[in-house]
Amino acid sequence: MTNPGVLVIYGLLIVLGTAALSRGHGSFQQGLIRGAEQLIKLLPRMLCALVAAGFLAMLVPTEVISSFLGAEAGFMAIVIGTLAGMIIPAGPAISFSIAAVLANEGASVPALVAFTTSWGVFALHRVIIFEIPLLGISFTRLRMLSVLILPLLAGSLTLAAMSTLSKW
Amino acid sequence: MLLGPERFDGAVSGSLELLGNTLPRVAAAQLVAGFVWAMLPRDRFSQLADAKHGLRGLVIATAAGIITPGGPTSAYSLLAIAAGAGADRGILITYITSWALLAVQRIIVWDLPFMGAEFSAIRFVVCLPLPILAGMLARRLPLSLVLVKTPSQPGAGK
Numbered sequence: 001m002t003n004p005g006v007l008v009i010y011g012l013l014i015v016l017g018t019a020a021l022s023r024g025h026g027s028f029q030q031g032l033i034r035g036a037e038q039l040i041k042l043l044p045r046m047l048c049a050l051v052a053a054g055f056l057a058m059l060v061p062t063e064v065i066s067s068f069l070g071a072e073a074g075f076m077a078i079v080i081g082t083l084a085g086m087i088i089p090a091g092p093a094i095s096f097s098i099a100a101v102l103a104n105e106g107a108s109v110p111a112l113v114a115f116t117t118s119w120g121v122f123a124l125h126r127v128i129i130f131e132i133p134l135l136g137i138s139f140t141r142l143r144m145l146s147v148l149i150l151p152l153l154a155g156s157l158t159l160a161a162m163s164t165l166s167k168w
Numbered sequence: 169m170l171l172g173p174e175r176f177d178g179a180v181s182g183s184l185e186l187l188g189n190t191l192p193r194v195a196a197a198q199l200v201a202g203f204v205w206a207m208l209p210r211d212r213f214s215q216l217a218d219a220k221h222g223l224r225g226l227v228i229a230t231a232a233g234i235i236t237p238g239g240p241t242s243a244y245s246l247l248a249i250a251a252g253a254g255a256d257r258g259i260l261i262t263y264i265t266s267w268a269l270l271a272v273q274r275i276i277v278w279d280l281p282f283m284g285a286e287f288s289a290i291r292f293v294v295c296l297p298l299p300i301l302a303g304m305l306a307r308r309l310p311l312s313l314v315l316v317k318t319p320s321q322p323g324a325g326k
Binding site for chain 1: 179180182183184186187190191193194195196197198199200201202203204206240241244245247248251257260261264265268269274276277278279280281282283285287290291293294295298301302303305306309311312313314315316
């Protein structure tokens with residue numbers, strides 16, 4: 001499942017690295033430094049999130065996770081995934097670490113789509129740091145109401161697409 | 169810890185294994201993001217406000233969100249510029265929703281290394297129409313919108 005993704009990433013790394021090198025103007029060094037800086041910032045967060053989520057997965061039995069977020073849970077898993085995504089007030093390193101652990105513990109693809117979509121549109125830290133100061137609380141209110149149903153839709157569409165595909 | 173040292177070790181080593189598997193991909197993805205950041209012309213994106221009303225504007229806003237590089241700092245400052253230039257609320261909501269859900273750079277940096285290609289592709293396709301839907305909803309919701317005014321963007325509001 002991960003192989004094509006890995007190929008894309010390493011392929012892009014080679015292509016963009018070459019492009020930056022041939023472009024000059026220090027693009028290559030700047031890109032390298034920026035990438036390394038970001039990675040150093042992310043490492044401790046990923047480590048903590050993965051270990052914490054791992055403990056949580058250990059405390060909450062796998063059967064519980066798969067019965068709430070697994071394929072058998074159907075639409076309920078999508079609702080729970082949506083709610084879980086709403087309440088994570090942290091950046092992508094943490095939310096995707098949690099998603100990866102949940103995937104390991106048997107969460108279904110529709111539930112994970114709902115979770116990552118919900119986190120994507122609601123991410124509270126982003127609202128507090130960027131949205132309210134730059135655009136104002138009335139923009140946040142309008143946006144929240146406009147995107148409220150999107151995670152449920154995304155999860156349901158995934159569920160529908162997967163069951164259609166499996167019938168073929 | 170209450171469950172005993174074996175379970176504790178199991179959870180830690182399981183997490184570290186997952187980290188070890190994910191880390192090389194995340195490192196490569198961060199370098200990709202670094203190169204994109206170093207090479208992309210960021211000033212081009214401020215033309216969003218020129219997008220027309222109607223569905224076409226929402227489609228353009230979705231496309232702009234997809235290609236916007238970088239994290240929330242770049243997306244939100246661009247959103248503020250578009251708002252200050254008088255882009256309508258549908259375009260603003262569609263743009264930032266598209267960036268949050270579909271931005272190619274975010275998918276390469278996050279979805280791909282953590283969740284794999286299949287998941288990333290499914291999520292992208294499923295989410296593709298959603299920013300436009302959000303924009304259409306935003307245009308119909310009977311809510312007043314008072315945007316924060318900054319000195320550099322006179323005439324904010326709408």
